[in-house]
Amino acid sequence: KAGVTQTPRYLIKTRGQQVTLSCSPISGHRSVSWYQQTPGQGLQFLFEYFSETQRNKGNFPGRFSGRQFSNSRSEMNVSTLELGDSALYLCASSLEVLAGAYNEQFFGPGTRLTVL
Amino acid sequence: AQSVAQPEDQVNVAEGNPLTVKCTYSVSGNPYLFWYVQYPNRGLQFLLKYITGDNLVKGSYGFEAEFNKSQTSFHLKKPSALVSDSALYFCAVRVLSMDSNYQLIWGAGTKLIIKP
Numbered sequence: 001k002a003g004v005t006q007t008p009r010y011l012i013k014t015r016g017q018q019v020t021l022s023c024s025p026i027s028g029h030r031s032v033s034w035y036q037q038t039p040g041q042g043l044q045f046l047f048e049y050f051s052e053t054q055r056n057k058g059n060f061p062g063r064f065s066g067r068q069f070s071n072s073r074s075e076m077n078v079s080t081l082e083l084g085d086s087a088l089y090l091c092a093s094s095l096e097v098l099a100g101a102y103n104e105q106f107f108g109p110g111t112r113l114t115v116l
Numbered sequence: 117a118q119s120v121a122q123p124e125d126q127v128n129v130a131e132g133n134p135l136t137v138k139c140t141y142s143v144s145g146n147p148y149l150f151w152y153v154q155y156p157n158r159g160l161q162f163l164l165k166y167i168t169g170d171n172l173v174k175g176s177y178g179f180e181a182e183f184n185k186s187q188t189s190f191h192l193k194k195p196s197a198l199v200s201d202s203a204l205y206f207c208a209v210r211v212l213s214m215d216s217n218y219q220l221i222w223g224a225g226t227k228l229i230i231k232p
Contacts, residue, residue: 102167104162107159
């Protein structure tokens with residue numbers, strides 16, 4: 001089975017721009033979660049999608065949004081980029097049929113976003 | 117407040133020696149606990165989890181973790197370290213968020229360095 005894929009792997013943007021990141025989960029996985037990883041804050045949960053619906057959300061401003069398509073592929077969007085948004089954005093998929101966060105997650109390699 | 121802590125930023129171990137990476141938690145209710153590993157320039161990989169049952173959990177790559185309810189700890193261990201174990205290790209715990217959804221919160225990570 002192919003693993004979780006994320007595109008692009010690297011992005012450089014300037015403040016004020018917006019960006020869209022893409023994630024393709026493992027075949028059969030319907031739950032997709034997004035995380036922001038920074039050296040200072042560690043791993044922070046952004047949101048989780050299941051069957052095209054946002055099922056869970058972390059404490060990030062509304063500039064961060066996402067969606068999921070019928071084939072379970074997911075995108076996240078960050079509008080009006082700030083310097084502090086520079087981070088590694090990780091996508092993870094799982095067989096989480098019920099919203100219980102008790103199954104292991106399978107992570108993609110991440111998208112490294114640099115905001116100048 | 118619900119939290120997970122990894123008290124050591126870095127752990128140094130000689131190859132062949134036993135290793136321990138520490139994790140403590142504070143949650144309401146029964147804890148669901150996870151360990152993940154992150155190799156350089158790669159996403160996180162699941163190592164093991166504790167949901168219920170035996171306090172000693174065995175996982176991938178020869179790792180195991182011991183759940184200790186009285187000490188609220190879930191330390192990761194390996195009897196004999198390999199240089200290839202050098203990586204960043206994350207402990208995570210499932211918590212019930214303010215909006216009654218489950219999500220994972222993550223420790224800050226511990227860098228494990230195994231010296232030949």
